[in-house]
Each structure stands twice: as C-alpha cells, then as structure tokens.
Amino acid sequence: MFDQKKYQDIYRTLYLIRRVEEEIGRIYPSDKIKSPVHLSIGQEAVSVAVCSALDERDAVFATYRSHAAYLAKGGNLKEMIAELYGKQTGCAKGKGGSMHLLDPSCGFIVTSAIVATTIPLAVGYAYSLKLKKSDSVVVVFFGDGAVDEGAFHESLNFAALKKLPVLFVCENNLYAIHSHFLTRHHSDNIFKRAASYGMASECLKEDDLGVIYQRTKFFVDQIRQGSGPAFLECYTCRWREHVGPNDDFHLGYRSEQEVSHCKDNDQLKKIRAEIEPSVIKKINQKVEQQIEDAFIFAEKSPFPGKEELMTDVFKD
Amino acid sequence: MERILTYPQAILEATKNEMSRDESVVVMGQGVDDPKAILGTTLGLLEEFGPQRVFDTPLAEDGMTGVAIGMALGGLRPIQTHIRMDFMLLAMNQIVNMAAKMSYMSGGRLNVPLVIRSMIGKSWGQGPQHSQSLYPMFMNVAGLKVVAPSTPYDAKGCLIAAIRDNNPVIFIEHRLLYYQKGPVPEEDYTVDISKARVLTEGSDITLIGVSSMAVECLRAEKFLKEVGLQAEVIDPISLNPIDIETIIKSVKKTKHVVIVDNAWVQAGFGSEIISRLWENGLSSEVKVKRIGFAATPCPTTPTLEEHFYPNAKGIASFAYAMLRPKEKAWEPSTKLEIEEIEFKGPF
Known part of the structure; x- marks a missing residue:
C-alpha cells in the first residue's frame, strides 16, 4: 500500500517509539525519570499512521499519553528524554514532564494531564487557522475516557457549528484507567455520537496502520478543502499498565489473553515484513544510536537552577 | 471640556x-x-x-x-x-x-x-x-x-x-x-494593571474597596467628612498582583485601615492585605477591620439582602468607631444617592 520509502519512514518512527518507550521502562526503576509515564506501547500505530498523513504545517494536540504522538509528529527526542529527566534542556525546561510534552516548532502544540482539556484547545486553534485563512489542519488525539467529559461534546458541537479544520482522533483502548467503556456508557458508539454533531465520522476496529493512514489522508484532504471537522475512532490496545512501565494483568480487570490477541496484531512486525532485512538492520542501528545519544544528553544535562522556579509564570 | x-x-x-x-x-x-x-x-x-x-x-x-x-x-x-x-x-x-x-x-x-x-x-x-x-x-x-x-x-x-x-x-x-x-479621554491609553489608585487623599483612615465597594468607600468618605474625619480611599484595581506599596504608604500615614471586600470575608482580599501589612512590619500600631458579604449565600428578598452586603453607612460607622473608640456609636443619617458619586478625576 505504501512505496518502499514510506514503509521505511513509517517503520523507522514505529521502531523509534517502541524502543524509546522500552528504554524508558528499563530505566524507570532507577528513579532517574522524574515524572509518571503513561506508555503508548501497543498504541503506536494510531499516532504514526495519523501523523504520517499530515504535513509539517499541520498542528497536533494530544494527551498525557503522548510519547508516540510527540515522536510521530517529529518532536525532538533529546528534549523529550531530558524533559522526563527533569532537566533544563527538556522541551519544557523540566517544568512539565512526561504528561506535558510539546514541540511547537514541529507543530506538536501541547498536551495535558487533565482528560479532554486539549480537545477544545485544538478546536480554538482551528478557529484561529480559519480566521487567518490558513490551509493547515489540526489533529487532536484523545482516549475513550475523554468521551465521558463534557468538554468533548462541547468541542465537537462548536467545531461542527463553525466548520473548523480539525480531525478528532479517538484512541479507543477500551479502558479509562481500569474502567471498561461499557461500565461507563450505555453503548459502544463513540463515532456515531460524533456524527450526530454534524461531521463525517468512522470507526476503524482493526487497528491496521495502513487503513488508519488511508482514512486520515482522506479526511485531512477533505478538511483542507473546507469540509469542516471529521472524526476517526480507532480501536487500539495499551499493552502495559495505565501508568508506569509494567504490565497489570495481576489486577484482574482484563485478561492477558485480551492483550496477547492485540500483540498478535503488532503493526511494527507487520510493517517490518515489507522491508528488506538488511535495510531493517541499518534503520535499527541508527535508531538505537539516536536513543543512546538522547539518554546520554539527558543524563549529562543540568537540572534547572533555583532561579528557574519563578520564571515563565507570566510572559512579558 | x-x-x-x-x-x-x-x-x-x-x-x-x-x-x-x-x-x-x-x-x-x-x-x-x-x-x-x-x-x-x-x-x-x-x-x-x-x-x-x-x-x-x-x-x-x-x-x-x-x-x-x-x-x-x-x-x-x-x-x-x-x-x-x-x-x-x-x-x-x-x-x-x-x-x-x-x-x-x-x-x-x-x-x-x-x-x-x-x-x-x-x-x-x-x-x-x-x-x-x-x-x-x-x-x-x-x-x-x-x-x-x-x-x-x-x-x-x-x-x-x-x-x-x-x-x-x-x-x-x-x-x-x-x-x-x-x-474618559478619547485617545488610546493604558492603565497599569498592577497598580492601585488613590481616589481621595485623607489623613485619618484608609478605606480600601474592591470594585463597586470603592464607590461605597467614596460615599463613606463623604459621610465621615461631615463629622470632621478625612478618609483616604483606595481602589486596589489589581487583585493579583497586589500593589501593596501604595497601600502601605497610605496606612503608614493614617494608622487605620478598613478593607471592604466585594465577596465573603474569609480568605478574601482584606485577609490578604492585613497579612501583608503585618509582614511589612505594620502590626500593633495599625488598627484594621475587614468588611464583606455576610457568611451566607446571598438571599433574594430585599429585607435580608440589605443586611448581606456592606454599605457606605456601615463602612462609615466602622471607621468612626475605629477612630473614636471612646465615643458612642455613630451612623450617618443623610442619604446619598449613588449617582452623586461620580468620578471627577483627573486621573
């Protein structure tokens, strides 16, 4: 479905995200990482597929579980790891941490630790783009938990009302922490609710990178031409615990089988199969080096000094 | 003109x-x-x-x-x-x-x-x-x-x-x-949103009123004038950050301060000001009073609402009692319409 170059680009990003997060998981018990981490492992395909279908000029808003989206949009890896380490060189000078990654220089605008709060921000940002007659598109990622919040519904309504250039991407991993969607909602129909606000809306149940890419591309093109907002509900699967580096099957809220079924559908393996092993080897080596460099950068970077405490509260 | x-x-x-x-x-x-x-x-x-x-x-x-x-x-x-x-x-x-x-x-x-x-x-x-x-x-x-x-x-x-x-x-x-x-000048101008404004100068007592309570303080200042007391009325304008310097300067002069919140008293603007005065060394020699909403939700009926809000007469009475503690309580009898308090400037 992709040409070889695109396969390699996608693979590189998928592999980078997977390996960065595995490294985070490995280092986490050392307490060198100074903020809680919500790993995207297992969910990378949605971020990579969607961001691969965007241009540099497009903007992304996301959540506290955004390592994947940050890297997929081209966020600076060294600054990300330094941010996790609480260092001055981090993307937010250590003042944000893992839940507040941002890299506006590549269009990764902002993330937040409060569920659903970036959805209206993305809509407002889209309003500013429309007013400026820009042809950029805004994408906002959020989980199924955000659907519980009023801000989700308020945002969809307003985006449709004003025909704003925004693509809503719901990463439905079925759980808000440990609560299954159907313990929180009457029906499993997120995408239908989005449609009822007045926008094109689809549900992609197969967690297939190629399909997510294709549907994103389709909607982004439409939005760029002025269709107004669209909505993609993407079923996905978080392999590890809600927060932290481990698995959580001992808690009993979901079975190991439920997740192993998802692991059989690992998109990293699927994309890898499309590329020559010798090429894979080269990509892997490069990515491993990049990751090593980023962790060394974070280790060696200084912590912010006391004088940083009072800066950035207000902008002059 | x-x-x-x-x-x-x-x-x-x-x-x-x-x-x-x-x-x-x-x-x-x-x-x-x-x-x-x-x-x-x-x-x-x-x-x-x-x-x-x-x-x-x-x-x-x-x-x-x-x-x-x-x-x-x-x-x-x-x-x-x-x-x-x-x-x-x-x-x-x-x-x-x-x-x-x-x-x-x-x-x-x-x-x-x-x-x-x-x-x-x-x-x-x-x-x-x-x-x-x-x-x-x-x-x-x-x-x-x-x-x-x-x-x-x-x-x-x-x-x-x-x-x-x-x-x-x-x-x-x-x-x-x-x-x-x-x-209001027609031209474009800004007012520093971190500074308080002294609305009237006086030497006996400082009255600080938040938002419309600044108007009540101006009315109280008129009442107090009738009994020979000079109030300095301050509109804090900025509630965060607080221009404490302007307030300290006034209170150092008057040694008496009434802070009228436009909200409930507890943990309000008045509480903050008194804390800051204390922290700045103005403690025992300064008499302080906080006034604000009654500690209840706002009642709808006018007979109760009347007692819920601070007003100019009450502010003047508190000020009088603070300045003349040995005399019997006083309440202004004259009636001032709110329209009588127009800001004359120049600012």
Missing part, C-alpha cells in the same frame, strides 16, 4: 479601540452579538467587525474557555465574556488547569493572551447564584492576573492593557458600576 462616559461606554470604547488596532482581537461569549449586547458593552461590534470576530457561543463555559485558550495559542487575542460571574465556575477547569499554567508548564514556549470579562450582579433579587463575586478564588491561583477597576477611566485603560497583556487576565466588572460616569 472633559468628555464624560459611563462605565459600559468606556468598556465598549476600549474594545473597539483594540479591535480596530489589532485584527487578532476577537470577542466571544453568550449574547455578545444579541440586541442587548452585554449591557451595551459589545453594541455595534458585530456590524463593525463581522461575525468571525464577534460571535455568540453555545452554553458551554468549560469547552468555550478551552476554545478561547486554543485561539490564543493560535495567535488571536480573545475577549470572552460572562454576563454573570457565577457561570465562571463552569470554566474553572480550563481557567485554572490550562490558561493559568500554560506558560509555566511549557517552559515559557507558549502563552495565553486571553481576557475573561465577567460581571458581578447585585440587587433586584439576583439571589444566591446570580450575585457571586469569586475573585478570591482567582487571587489564589499562580499564573492569573485579576483586575477590578471601579472608574470609567480605569475601565477603559485597564481593559486596553489587559487585551495587550500576553497572559490570561480576569477582568471583573460590577453591575452597579455601570451607572458610574466619569471623564
């Missing part, structure tokens, strides 16, 4: 000034484009600047505040309005968790130039949910600026300054101030 405007005319003029000067300024909120136009403060903006820059919003305070923040991140300078401050409680998540923290939690890479205008209601049976004055909550949040000017001159200058500010500013207007008239 000085040009006299009402408070809402000053607000409208400031908004028009900024919308004409800067295309990124937009006005949004429930009713901003309707015939009543937020008590006239947005009148004609729709016709002049069009529906993309002046628009009504759904009844979705939380979501629409988030939208305003997103607009600000996208390079606009939104002015969001709440015709009753009570409804801001529905937007606290976005105001406190997002707007106030955006600059800090992004390490200074993002900022939110956003003005949230809100009106405090009073009287005519506004009752418990249409009369709240929640500024102490906002005063407690790092990352927010909070202003509540009482004169038309300051309303215009502060609003222009707030719109040009690169940070979220909570701009508080008391509905009773809408009857105020005063000199």
Whole structure:
C-alpha cells in the first residue's frame, strides 16, 4: 500500500517509539525519570499512521499519553528524554514532564494531564487557522475516557457549528484507567455520537496502520478543502499498565489473553515484513544510536537552577 | 471640556479601540452579538467587525474557555465574556488547569493572551447564584492576573492593557458600576494593571474597596467628612498582583485601615492585605477591620439582602468607631444617592 520509502519512514518512527518507550521502562526503576509515564506501547500505530498523513504545517494536540504522538509528529527526542529527566534542556525546561510534552516548532502544540482539556484547545486553534485563512489542519488525539467529559461534546458541537479544520482522533483502548467503556456508557458508539454533531465520522476496529493512514489522508484532504471537522475512532490496545512501565494483568480487570490477541496484531512486525532485512538492520542501528545519544544528553544535562522556579509564570 | 462616559461606554470604547488596532482581537461569549449586547458593552461590534470576530457561543463555559485558550495559542487575542460571574465556575477547569499554567508548564514556549470579562450582579433579587463575586478564588491561583477597576477611566485603560497583556487576565466588572460616569479621554491609553489608585487623599483612615465597594468607600468618605474625619480611599484595581506599596504608604500615614471586600470575608482580599501589612512590619500600631458579604449565600428578598452586603453607612460607622473608640456609636443619617458619586478625576 505504501512505496518502499514510506514503509521505511513509517517503520523507522514505529521502531523509534517502541524502543524509546522500552528504554524508558528499563530505566524507570532507577528513579532517574522524574515524572509518571503513561506508555503508548501497543498504541503506536494510531499516532504514526495519523501523523504520517499530515504535513509539517499541520498542528497536533494530544494527551498525557503522548510519547508516540510527540515522536510521530517529529518532536525532538533529546528534549523529550531530558524533559522526563527533569532537566533544563527538556522541551519544557523540566517544568512539565512526561504528561506535558510539546514541540511547537514541529507543530506538536501541547498536551495535558487533565482528560479532554486539549480537545477544545485544538478546536480554538482551528478557529484561529480559519480566521487567518490558513490551509493547515489540526489533529487532536484523545482516549475513550475523554468521551465521558463534557468538554468533548462541547468541542465537537462548536467545531461542527463553525466548520473548523480539525480531525478528532479517538484512541479507543477500551479502558479509562481500569474502567471498561461499557461500565461507563450505555453503548459502544463513540463515532456515531460524533456524527450526530454534524461531521463525517468512522470507526476503524482493526487497528491496521495502513487503513488508519488511508482514512486520515482522506479526511485531512477533505478538511483542507473546507469540509469542516471529521472524526476517526480507532480501536487500539495499551499493552502495559495505565501508568508506569509494567504490565497489570495481576489486577484482574482484563485478561492477558485480551492483550496477547492485540500483540498478535503488532503493526511494527507487520510493517517490518515489507522491508528488506538488511535495510531493517541499518534503520535499527541508527535508531538505537539516536536513543543512546538522547539518554546520554539527558543524563549529562543540568537540572534547572533555583532561579528557574519563578520564571515563565507570566510572559512579558 | 472633559468628555464624560459611563462605565459600559468606556468598556465598549476600549474594545473597539483594540479591535480596530489589532485584527487578532476577537470577542466571544453568550449574547455578545444579541440586541442587548452585554449591557451595551459589545453594541455595534458585530456590524463593525463581522461575525468571525464577534460571535455568540453555545452554553458551554468549560469547552468555550478551552476554545478561547486554543485561539490564543493560535495567535488571536480573545475577549470572552460572562454576563454573570457565577457561570465562571463552569470554566474553572480550563481557567485554572490550562490558561493559568500554560506558560509555566511549557517552559515559557507558549502563552495565553486571553481576557475573561465577567460581571458581578447585585440587587433586584439576583439571589444566591446570580450575585457571586469569586475573585478570591482567582487571587489564589499562580499564573492569573485579576483586575477590578471601579472608574470609567480605569475601565477603559485597564481593559486596553489587559487585551495587550500576553497572559490570561480576569477582568471583573460590577453591575452597579455601570451607572458610574466619569471623564474618559478619547485617545488610546493604558492603565497599569498592577497598580492601585488613590481616589481621595485623607489623613485619618484608609478605606480600601474592591470594585463597586470603592464607590461605597467614596460615599463613606463623604459621610465621615461631615463629622470632621478625612478618609483616604483606595481602589486596589489589581487583585493579583497586589500593589501593596501604595497601600502601605497610605496606612503608614493614617494608622487605620478598613478593607471592604466585594465577596465573603474569609480568605478574601482584606485577609490578604492585613497579612501583608503585618509582614511589612505594620502590626500593633495599625488598627484594621475587614468588611464583606455576610457568611451566607446571598438571599433574594430585599429585607435580608440589605443586611448581606456592606454599605457606605456601615463602612462609615466602622471607621468612626475605629477612630473614636471612646465615643458612642455613630451612623450617618443623610442619604446619598449613588449617582452623586461620580468620578471627577483627573486621573
């Protein structure tokens, strides 16, 4: 479905995200990482597929579980790891941490630790783009938990009302922490609710990178031409615990089988199969080096000094 | 000859000034484009600047505040309005968790130039949910600026300054101030939104009133004059940050201070001022008094409401008792209409 170059680009990003997060998981018990981490492992395909279908000029808003989206949009890896380490060189000078990654220089605008709060921000940002007659598109990622919040519904309504250039991407991993969607909602129909606000809306149940890419591309093109907002509900699967580096099957809220079924559908393996092993080897080596460099950068970077405490509260 | 405007005319003029000067300024909120136009403060903006820059919003305070923040991140300078401050409680998540923290939690890479205008209601049976004055909550949040000017001159200058500010500013207007008239220059000017203003000078006692309570303090000052006492009335204007220097200077002179909150007393502006005076070494030699709303929800019926709010007579009585503790209690008998307190300036 992709040409070889695109396969390699996608693979590189998928592999980078997977390996960065595995490294985070490995280092986490050392307490060198100074903020809680919500790993995207297992969910990378949605971020990579969607961001691969965007241009540099497009903007992304996301959540506290955004390592994947940050890297997929081209966020600076060294600054990300330094941010996790609480260092001055981090993307937010250590003042944000893992839940507040941002890299506006590549269009990764902002993330937040409060569920659903970036959805209206993305809509407002889209309003500013429309007013400026820009042809950029805004994408906002959020989980199924955000659907519980009023801000989700308020945002969809307003985006449709004003025909704003925004693509809503719901990463439905079925759980808000440990609560299954159907313990929180009457029906499993997120995408239908989005449609009822007045926008094109689809549900992609197969967690297939190629399909997510294709549907994103389709909607982004439409939005760029002025269709107004669209909505993609993407079923996905978080392999590890809600927060932290481990698995959580001992808690009993979901079975190991439920997740192993998802692991059989690992998109990293699927994309890898499309590329020559010798090429894979080269990509892997490069990515491993990049990751090593980023962790060394974070280790060696200084912590912010006391004088940083009072800066950035207000902008002059 | 000085040009006299009402408070809402000053607000409208400031908004028009900024919308004409800067295309990124937009006005949004429930009713901003309707015939009543937020008590006239947005009148004609729709016709002049069009529906993309002046628009009504759904009844979705939380979501629409988030939208305003997103607009600000996208390079606009939104002015969001709440015709009753009570409804801001529905937007606290976005105001406190997002707007106030955006600059800090992004390490200074993002900022939110956003003005949230809100009106405090009073009287005519506004009752418990249409009369709240929640500024102490906002005063407690790092990352927010909070202003509540009482004169038309300051309303215009502060609003222009707030719109040009690169940070979220909570701009508080008391509905009773809408009857105020005063000199307002036609030209473009700003008022420093971190400074207090001394409205009248006096040597016996300092009266500090928040928002419309500054007007009550001016009335009290007139009453006190009748018994030979000179009050210095201060409008703090900025509730966060607080211009404590101006207040200290006055209190050092008068040694007596009454702080009139436009809210409940506990953990209010008065509490903060007295703490700061104490921290600055003005303790035992200064007599202090806090006045504010009764510690109840606001009653609707006028016979109870009358006792809920501080008023000029009460303020004057407290001031008198503080200054002349050995004499018997005094209450002014004369009646002053609020229209009699017009701000003459020059400021």
